Amino acid sequence: MDRRQDEDHGPLRAALLAEQEHVTRVYTRLDELRDHTAEAVREVHARGGGGGFAAVVEREVTAGERTRRLARLSGVEEGLCFGRIDHRAAAGVPGDTYYIGRIGLRDENHDPLLVDWRAPAARAFYAATPVSPDGLARRRHLHTRGRTVTGLDDEVFDLDGLTDSDRRGLVGEAALLASLRRGRTGRMNDIVATIQAEQDRVIRSRLPGILVVQGGPGTGKTVAALHRAAYLLYTHRTTLQRRGILVIGPNATFLRYIGQVLPGLGETDVVLATVGELFPGVRATTADAPATATVKGGLRMAALIEAAVADRQRLPADLPPPDGGAGRPWGRDDSGGLRITTDGMVLRADAGTCAGIRDLARELRLPHNVARKLFVTEMLGVLALDQSRRLGRPVDDTDLRHISEALWAEPEVRAGLDALWPLLTPHDLIGTLLSDPAALRRAAGGAGFAPDECAALARPAGAAWTVDDVPLLDEAAEILGRDDSAARRRARRDSAERAAHERYAHGVLEFTGLAEDRMMAAGALADRHADRGQRRTTAERAEADREWAYGHVIVDEAQELSEMAWRMVMRRIPARSLTVVGDVAQTGAAAGARSWTGMLGRYANGRLHEERLLVNYRTPAGIMAVAADVLAAIAPGQQAPESVRDDGDPPRAVRMPRGSLAADLPGLVREEAERVNGGRADGRVAVIVPDPRLAGIAALLPGAAVGTGPEALDSPVAVLTPGAAKGLEFDAVVVVDPQGVLDRSPQGGHDLYVALTRATRRLTVVHEGDLPAVLARLAGTAG
Numbered sequence: 001m002d003r004r005q006d007e008d009h010g011p012l013r014a015a016l017l018a019e020q021e022h023v024t025r026v027y028t029r030l031d032e033l034r035d036h037t038a039e040a041v042r043e044v045h046a047r048g049g050g051g052g053f054a055a056v057v058e059r060e061v062t063a064g065e066r067t068r069r070l071a072r073l074s075g076v077e078e079g080l081c082f083g084r085i086d087h088r089a090a091a092g093v094p095g096d097t098y099y100i101g102r103i104g105l106r107d108e109n110h111d112p113l114l115v116d117w118r119a120p121a122a123r124a125f126y127a128a129t130p131v132s133p134d135g136l137a138r139r140r141h142l143h144t145r146g147r148t149v150t151g152l153d154d155e156v157f158d159l160d161g162l163t164d165s166d167r168r169g170l171v172g173e174a175a176l177l178a179s180l181r182r183g184r185t186g187r188m189n190d191i192v193a194t195i196q197a198e199q200d201r202v203i204r205s206r207l208p209g210i211l212v213v214q215g216g217p218g219t220g221k222t223v224a225a226l227h228r229a230a231y232l233l234y235t236h237r238t239t240l241q242r243r244g245i246l247v248i249g250p251n252a253t254f255l256r257y258i259g260q261v262l263p264g265l266g267e268t269d270v271v272l273a274t275v276g277e278l279f280p281g282v283r284a285t286t287a288d289a290p291a292t293a294t295v296k297g298g299l300r301m302a303a304l305i306e307a308a309v310a311d312r313q314r315l316p317a318d319l320p321p322p323d324g325g326a327g328r329p330w331g332r333d334d335s336g337g338l339r340i341t342t343d344g345m346v347l348r349a350d351a352g353t354c355a356g357i358r359d360l361a362r363e364l365r366l367p368h369n370v371a372r373k374l375f376v377t378e379m380l381g382v383l384a385l386d387q388s389r390r391l392g393r394p395v396d397d398t399d400l401r402h403i404s405e406a407l408w409a410e411p412e413v414r415a416g417l418d419a420l421w422p423l424l425t426p427h428d429l430i431g432t433l434l435s436d437p438a439a440l441r442r443a444a445g446g447a448g449f450a451p452d453e454c455a456a457l458a459r460p461a462g463a464a465w466t467v468d469d470v471p472l473l474d475e476a477a478e479i480l481g482r483d484d485s486a487a488r489r490r491a492r493r494d495s496a497e498r499a500a501h502e503r504y505a506h507g508v509l510e511f512t513g514l515a516e517d518r519m520m521a522a523g524a525l526a527d528r529h530a531d532r533g534q535r536r537t538t539a540e541r542a543e544a545d546r547e548w549a550y551g552h553v554i555v556d557e558a559q560e561l562s563e564m565a566w567r568m569v570m571r572r573i574p575a576r577s578l579t580v581v582g583d584v585a586q587t588g589a590a591a592g593a594r595s596w597t598g599m600l601g602r603y604a605n606g607r608l609h610e611e612r613l614l615v616n617y618r619t620p621a622g623i624m625a626v627a628a629d630v631l632a633a634i635a636p637g638q639q640a641p642e643s644v645r646d647d648g649d650p651p652r653a654v655r656m657p658r659g660s661l662a663a664d665l666p667g668l669v670r671e672e673a674e675r676v677n678g679g680r681a682d683g684r685v686a687v688i689v690p691d692p693r694l695a696g697i698a699a700l701l702p703g704a705a706v707g708t709g710p711e712a713l714d715s716p717v718a719v720l721t722p723g724a725a726k727g728l729e730f731d732a733v734v735v736v737d738p739q740g741v742l743d744r745s746p747q748g749g750h751d752l753y754v755a756l757t758r759a760t761r762r763l764t765v766v767h768e769g770d771l772p773a774v775l776a777r778l779a780g781t782a783g
């Protein structure tokens, strides 16, 4: 990797010394700013807690911003300055030189010492290529350890554009390869220093519209998507700080794996969630069996849920007769009308009137729980009229309103009307629908589902929610809606108050100088203020609110989402500003994507843009060749990404006759761990097994972490299913029972492809029977 001091020769040493001088200035400036900011934080806390509303707001804003700034300055110590660009001289005037780093810094004269990697001035550092140098004469990568410059790496685009001494000092090393050969730590690292041009196009793509990033395993889709989040927050701070960014990943382990990249990049207004967590109050982690997931994931489920809601809007004829014995004083009368006994009096509404009111409420085309208000009001009017008739009292509209209110307070009346048009929660609706075969049949018949599809949907009452249920709950919430008239009244009252807060916040921002820095929008400040007592961040408020509209949504491993899951995601982003990254060749979910336009075209309104990443930065070429054979079998038209790495050990297949796994596998895994550990003693090994064998094989490896817990990332050895390994990477991978992986589901080939492409250095395939034909390349490689 780097040419280090022990290899120095004159010009290199001179260049290193010059760069060290600049890097030292940059760190000195960082130290000054940190000290200054820490002092400023202390000062604001020392002001004490007194003062009126104005003083409280000002103190809160100032303390919050200074603390954030201090956190930002403290989080950039490692690799603060990693690059330099020299622009070409023009008309005899030397070109500008900029240093690129994790944040922007200026010296005391306001001259730039370091340009933030997300700033427009840094773009050429990533985008320049020999064919299109973007005005650069040279790009230089700086390698540092702590605050010391240890090596340089130059790419020259225009030799004539450099000064003589610069030309003598040129050094060329593969910064990218140096970074790729680092051992795996169990957490994803940021790549700000080595973003490649094709990735940079993704990262700096425009905010609006749906950007699909299709790329094979290891092409940097995840890492590019996360850097895009940081870039967007930097570039569109006002919009996105207020609305937040939602990042959706395949499982909790994966979210932990990527979790440190974003704070590492200095961004915190981001919610990380799985599909199973997108409905507030539910945290589903298990998926349904493929047959069930396929039915639940299809768009027709929306029609089924709508039919289920309509089925709950009943006519009196659908009710049983009143049953005094059972204490049920309401029900259907002999002519199919409604009969309710309350306060010793029998009240009736005839069948035709009830049907008319139901039709009227349906015609409103409002959510069920909202339309219920009209249904109940009309029905109470009819019952109130009946009561006054029975009492022989003439009434006017005001009397009727009073009588209606009094009737609504009677439990019998409430129960009778609830039976016709109940207030429903998504949990009630979906729970009852899937566990009541008769209700399911009634709804499914109208929505065109076959009996075997109904059978696949059925589940026991009270069963835990699965990941595939979550989009159904969300759909139900949408169709049911909330009767929020009281909340709306409150909101109208609050909005005048909020406008006053916002005007005030403007004043505070002007006063504190934060308005100029674009650090915080007045609206965000007013929100924060309105939230007083709770002090929640944008991310926290967004996470708790099903109807939150995010500023941008990033979906990783997006090929796994079903049609119903996409409907749910799209509700979170009415502005349709999304980054969708995935690989349709890795689809493991039964209801996942086969093509991007097929899945997303209907939402894009012509604004779907696809970028392709073609270079694999993870898997060495020898291992990728094995995976490419599998790809050719499962997706004949698709081209495997090309590996930049040709290091790594040759992949191998080891046969362990049936019954000998218990004796032989632990030794093999131990050996793999020793090999990848080398001098570091922190290498990572994954043992990837078919789902049904997870527990059995884990029992053979007592020290290993199992499944999707946090230990799977931190332990030297983890036993995982292909689904849990998705998106992750390890120094060595042992795939056990490839035939079992292939046979597990119709998507088994895709799962095997995922498993084989997790390794950065070593791949071993352990098979008990014959090696599957797609792995023929490994025949005779035992050793």
Ligand SMILES: Nc1ncnc2c1ncn2[C@@H]1O[C@H](COP(=O)(O)OP(=O)(O)OP(=O)(O)O)[C@@H](O)[C@H]1O
Pocket: 176, 179, 180, 188, 189, 191, 194, 195, 196, 199, 215, 216, 217, 218, 219, 220, 221, 222, 223, 224, 583, 617, 618, 726, 727, 728, 729, 757
């Ligand atoms: N430009 C880069 N510089 C350094 N490392 C990189 C670069 N691009 C990608 N990598 C590394 O390559 C590995 C694979 O990247 P990533 O996980 O983002 O790929 P992916 O396309 O999401 O893969 P998969 O589809 O298999 O999940 C990571 O370790 C990442 O840090």
